[in-house]
Amino acid sequence: MGYRWVVLSVGALAQGTNAAVxxxxxxxxxxxxxxxxxxxxxxxLLLGAVNLxxxxxxxxxxxxxxxxxxxxxxxxxxxxxxxxxxxxALGNAWIAGLALLGTGLFGASVNAASGRAVMSWFSRESRGLAMGVRQTATPLGAALTAAVLPGIAISAGIPTAFVVLAGVTAFVALAVALLVREPPGAIRAGTDHGLVxxxxxxxxxxxxxxxxxxxxxxxxALLVPLLHGHRGMSVTAAAAVFAVAQLLGGAGRLAVGVWSDRARSRIGPLKIVSVLTASGFVLVAALDQAPLPLLIAVLVPTSLCALCWNGLAVTEAGELAPEGRSATAxxxxxSANYLSAAVTPFVASFVAVHVAWPAAMLLxxxxxxxxxVLLQPWRSLRASSPQNSRSVS
Incomplete structure (x- = not known):
């Protein structure tokens, strides 16, 4: 196994650990x-401090x-x-809020830096798969945390839960320090990042x-409330549907990464996924009062499409950047993703409750x-860039 896969594994582990928070x-x-x-x-508000x-x-x-x-x-x-x-773990609510803000400030380092590692170590022909692996670590890390952390918090208390999170985060930081390095000939950027x-x-x-x-x-945010609160499915069954959708979404990130490598394009698959996502949510809105099996049969693949695209956009952003500036890009x-992620759950929930559930789906x-539409006039200039011809093993 080439050393680049070691770097990817550690970067994915760091990404999953960050997602755990x-x-x-x-x-x-x-x-x-x-x-x-x-x-x-x-x-x-306390949890939102991390995203902020x-x-x-x-x-x-x-x-x-x-x-x-x-x-x-x-x-x-x-x-x-x-x-x-x-x-x-050691503070009151105010200290916890400031500490979680700090956790987000420091944890943000993983998002751009681990992406830069993928861009540096993998050639354009295999970046889609590599970035898909990295992005899949996000839902997997969140799912593992959701499965384990509540038991720790209930049995040992909130301080212990945060001590465990701190310990895992510190261990991953040590792994990064020991195992991650740049490839030979890696280019460092200068001071002018405004062009990017x-x-x-x-x-x-x-x-x-x-x-x-x-x-x-x-x-x-709305899959479980839609199935449980709006359509009367049990919490356990709705959570099971949510889990299936998340797992399929994680697998979809790998699949679209391979697809983009073979198609030699990130934007082409991204356009198709956008259309499939829009079509799926229109169908979900139309089937709002349909029999539950039919609604679920549409809702799960729609959620898969909505969850699978991230690696394509991240890879394209890195490939757009001049040599040595992929982390900035x-x-x-x-940043746009996190801003939208902070606003969407509230807005979508408000529309669902105060307007109508189909309206939230149509939104x-x-x-x-x-x-x-924004991606329609896209013209890629990647082919001649050194950033996109590098191949390291």
Whole structure:
């Protein structure tokens, strides 16, 4: 096995560990509410601090990664995130909020830096699969945390749960420090990153990605309430459907990565996935009162489409960047995703409750159509770029 797969494995592990915090913590919301004596909206604000910190820090970490390398960035970020998680275990609600903000600020280092490692070590012909592996670590890390962390929080308490998260995060930071390095001849960026951030293609891709997060997080946030609260399915059965959709979405990230490698295009498959996602949500809206088996038969593949596209957009962002600046470009693209992820659950839930459930589904479809329109005039200039011809084993 080439060393590049070691780098990818460690980067994926770091990505999954980061996801354990920003996607896995909602699984212990009831315990957080009880431990800190908070209302449910206050717990939402507490958990939102992680996403806020991540969104703020993504681009600065990307710039540093391009200038100093991914090992330094992910090691510092991991140690900082672990320290902040320990502070959550030791503090009150206010300290916990600030510490989770800090966790997001430090944890954001992983998003851009691990993507840079993929761009550096893998050639264009295999990046789709490699980035798919990296992106699949996100739902898997969240799923594992949701399965394990509530038991720890219930049996040993919230402080112990955060000590465990801190320990795992510190272990991964050590693995990064020991195992991750840049390939021979890797190019470090200079000080001018403004050209990357002003690239109209990157800006359009970032906006399209942010729009595609709307159906993604609509599926994530509303699938269980739709099936349980709106259609009367048991919580256990609805959660099982949610789990199946998440697992299929993770597998879909690998599949579309391979597809994009064979098609020698990221945007082509991304356009098709956008259309399939929009069509699926239109069908879900139309089948709102259909028999449950029929609704589920449409809802699950629609969720799969909504969840599977991320690696395509991340890879395209990295390939758009000049040599040595892929982390900055990936961070820019990710910032739009986190902004949309912070807003979508509230907006989609509000529309579902105060307007109609089909309206929330149609809102997701409209966002996917808008993303497809933004990608329509796309012209790729990747073929002649050194960034896209590098091959390291």
């Amino acid at each position: 920003f996607l896995g913590l909602p699984a212990i919301s009831p315990q957080l509410q009880q431990h800190f004596s908070l209302t449910l909206p206050q717990v939402g 910190g991540t969104m703020i820090a993504l681009v600065p970490w990307g710039v540093v990664a391009d200038r100093r390398g991914e090992r330094l960035v992910m090691t510092i970020g991991g140690v900082g995130a672990a320290s902040c998680l320990l502070a959550v 951030l002003r690239d109209p293609r990157l800006l359009r891709l970032s906006l399209a990605s942010g729009l595609l997060v709307v159906p993604q997080f609509t599926a994530t 990936i961070a820019m693209q990710n 997701a479809a409209v966002a996917a159509v808008a993303a497809r």
